[in-house]
Amino acid sequence: MQERRGSVQKRAAPDQSRAPLPDARCGSRQQPLYNKRMNRRKFSFADRLIGEIDKAIKVLGAPAKSSREVPFVAGDLPGLAPDQAARSVRLMRVNHAGEVAAQALYQGQALTARNPQIVAAMQNAAAEETDHLAWCERRLAELGGRTSVLNPLWYAGSYAIGAMAGAFGDRVSLGFVAETEKQVESHLHEHLGRLPEADARSRAILTQMQHDEIAHGAKASSLGAVTLPAALQSAMRLSSRLMTRSSFWL
Ligand SMILES: [Fe+2]
Numbered sequence: 001m002q003e004r005r006g007s008v009q010k011r012a013a014p015d016q017s018r019a020p021l022p023d024a025r026c027g028s029r030q031q032p033l034y035n036k037r038m039n040r041r042k043f044s045f046a047d048r049l050i051g052e053i054d055k056a057i058k059v060l061g062a063p064a065k066s067s068r069e070v071p072f073v074a075g076d077l078p079g080l081a082p083d084q085a086a087r088s089v090r091l092m093r094v095n096h097a098g099e100v101a102a103q104a105l106y107q108g109q110a111l112t113a114r115n116p117q118i119v120a121a122m123q124n125a126a127a128e129e130t131d132h133l134a135w136c137e138r139r140l141a142e143l144g145g146r147t148s149v150l151n152p153l154w155y156a157g158s159y160a161i162g163a164m165a166g167a168f169g170d171r172v173s174l175g176f177v178a179e180t181e182k183q184v185e186s187h188l189h190e191h192l193g194r195l196p197e198a199d200a201r202s203r204a205i206l207t208q209m210q211h212d213e214i215a216h217g218a219k220a221s222s223l224g225a226v227t228l229p230a231a232l233q234s235a236m237r238l239s240s241r242l243m244t245r246s247s248f249w250l
């Protein structure tokens with residue numbers, strides 16, 4: 001009897017060696033069970049609204065956490081003269097405001113993007129923008145400066161623009177990313193020329209940001225970004241000028 005029960009148990013045991021291995025690749029036909037369960041979950045409009053408000057509160061009200069170290073500058077650094085520090089504070093406040101807007105832009109676009117590969121690319125870029133936000137925030141604190149009081153306005157406006165761009169389809173949305181990153185890269189180039197020569201720490205941060213923004217733009221282009229009409233490019237430049245000029249003082 002014992003022997004018979006043992007053989008039944010043996011037959012009932014699944015043959016693990018033949019079971020297919022879960023394939024974690026995005027878009028594959030076989031996905032791990034936890035993904036299947038997650039995919040089945042439906043979020044109501046209220047759930048998503050609360051999620052988006054939560055993200056906005058975190059960007060605007062909580063210290064940003066970076067996944068990468070602040071770009072390092074070796075050796076002892078000379079102190080900045082008061083007028084140099086004041087100039088650095090204003091410029092880094094503008095850059096911080098730009099990163100608040102970038103967070104909102106990517107969140108808005110990820111909300112309306114359709115292709116999972118594009119959603120993933122936007123979320124990846126948004127994570128690097130969080131590093132930029134944290135680095136600018138930290139540098140501002142080191143310099144004894146404050147962030148812009150207009151940040152909630154930039155967040156709300158950029159979020160609406162991002163969601164609207166996404167609603168026009170993924171290629172337009174990517175075109176918007178590519179153009180934004182191109183303009184941000186040229187803005188950072190200009191700021192590197194305006195920062196005091198002695199402010200090596202701010203310079204190292206902006207240099208790494210510039211490198212990342214170029215990569216974000218290239219990624220958007222490689223995924224099929226369209227070139228936006230010249231009038232829209234000019235409107236984007238105008239709104240970014242409004243943001244940079246007002247955040248410089250406020
Ligand atoms: Fe950025």
Ligand SMILES: [Fe+2]
Binds near residue numbers: 102125129181212213
């Ligand atoms: Fe970027």
